[in-house]
Amino acid sequence: MKELAAVIPFLALLASPPPTPLERLPQNAAGAAVRRAIEHAGGWSAWEVKKTAELKRTTRRLRPDGSVDETRTEVHRYRLRPAFGVRIELEEHGKKVLFVNNGRFASKVVDAREDLSLASGREARDETFAASFLFGLPFKLTDAGARLESLGQGPLDDGTVAERVRVTYEQGAGDAGGQHTWTYFFDAQSGALRAARADLSPDKSFYFEFLDEKSFDGLRLPTRIRESTMAASGKRGSLISESTVDELRFNVPLDDSLFAIPPR
Numbered sequence: 418m419k420e421l422a423a424v425i426p427f428l429a430l431l432a433s434p435p436p437t438p439l440e441r442l443p444q445n446a447a448g449a450a451v452r453r454a455i456e457h458a459g460g461w462s463a464w465e466v467k468k469t470a471e472l473k474r475t476t477r478r479l480r481p482d483g484s485v486d487e488t489r490t491e492v493h494r495y496r497l498r499p500a501f502g503v504r505i506e507l508e509e510h511g512k513k514v515l516f517v518n519n520g521r522f523a524s525k526v527v528d529a530r531e532d533l534s535l536a537s538g539r540e541a542r543d544e545t546f547a548a549s550f551l552f553g554l555p556f557k558l559t560d561a562g563a564r565l566e567s568l569g570q571g572p573l574d575d576g577t578v579a580e581r582v583r584v585t586y587e588q589g590a591g592d593a594g595g596q597h598t599w600t601y602f603f604d605a606q607s608g609a610l611r612a613a614r615a616d617l618s619p620d621k622s623f624y625f626e627f628l629d630e631k632s633f634d635g636l637r638l639p640t641r642i643r644e645s646t647m648a649a650s651g652k653r654g655s656l657i658s659e660s661t662v663d664e665l666r667f668n669v670p671l672d673d674s675l676f677a678i679p680p681r
Contacts, residue, residue, distance in 0.1 A: 438465075438559035447565035450580040451601075453608035454555040463635035464556045469671045470495040472552075473664040481655050494671055495549050502676030503545035518545035519676045531679045551625070551642060555610050558601070562587040570605055573612060574653075578605040610639070614647060622647040623657070634667045 439461055442448035455461055471494050478487045489507050496502030501520040508514065515526040523541035525532045550557055558565070568581035579602035586597065602612040613625045624647040627639035640662040646654035 438556075441559055441561065441563075443565055445565075446567035446569075446580070447582045450567065450582050450603050450608070451555055451558045451565065454601075454603050454610050455559075457608035457637065458555055458610075459632075459636035461556070465498075467497055467634075467636075467667045468499075469497060469667065469669055470552070471666050471669045471671070472662055474660055474662055476658055476660040478658045479656050483656065493548060493552075494675060495552065496671060496673075496676055497553070501549070502671075502673075503549050504675050505544060505548060516541045516544045517676060517678060518542070519678055522678050524678050526679055552638075554613075554627075555601070555603075558582075558584060568600065571602075573602060577611065579603055579611060580605050614651075619649065622649065624653050629661075633665050636667075638662075638665075640665075 439452065439455075442451055455464075458464075471492075474491045474493060476489055476491060477485050478489075480486045487509075489509060491505055491507040494502075494504040501518070503516070503518040505516040506513070512528050517524055517526070518541065523538065523545050525537040525541040564585045564587065566583045566585075568583055570578055571581050573579050582601045582603070584599045584601065598616045600614040600616075601610060602614075603609065604611050609630065610627050612627065614622060615625070616622045624645045626643040626645075628641040628643065629639060630637050631640050641659065643659045644657045646657060648654060
């Protein structure tokens with residue numbers, strides 16, 4: 418009987434389910450800030466029932482002097498679960514461009530012809546992962562492999578007091594494992610995600626501002642994102658781009674063929 422009593426707790430431990438996304442958040446100030454941001458954005462239960470998303474986005478790319486270099490309209494389709502998938506369609510310099518990611522591979526297609534160059538493959542991965550990641554904030558901060566660290570409070574440029582959370586990723590986690598470091602700035606009063614800094618390398622950093630929150634099917638999401646360069650010192654540089662969400666629908670039927678890599 419003693420042996421049986423010792424085995425039962427062991428078997429129960431083996432049978433315990435893996436942690437839910439919210440349970441992966443640490444029980445510290447960083448985890449509390451992200452939990453509060455998720456609640457502000459509508460709560461986990463409202464997010465986890467979203468299987469797909471389709472949106473239209475207008476992006477203005479700017480020159481260093483602030484003038485508009487290019488304006489383009491993009492149609493984004495995201496397969497959020499059960500399997501990751503991204504499809505982005507746009508027109509660029511008079512050509513029809515498609516970026517597609519099937520969860521394993523990404524590809525760029527120009528005027529119905531796949532660009533097999535290494536640079537285009539990297540661009541496709543960057544465009545698809547970045548678009549879906551920024552769209553999924555703050556919920557994506559619960560991803561497996563994310564390590565959260567509180568940097569305490571600090572002011573934003575407009576004087577808002579923000580909770581600062583630095584996030585690094587374990588090797589193999591998503592597309593940033595062991596490579597990128599992000600710092601997120603949450604409004605200390607409301608919990609809203611206000612900004613983020615992405616450090617991609619010692620001399621390559623960017624700053625994102627999240628603006629104009631609106632409600633969509635139970636979620637409160639920013640509809641305007643401004644991206645700027647940032648020096649290693651933390652000084653913000655010139656504005657690179659500004660994107661606005663013009664339309665957004667959740668749980669629209671999206672056939673798996675939309676996320677297929679074109680046959681070669």
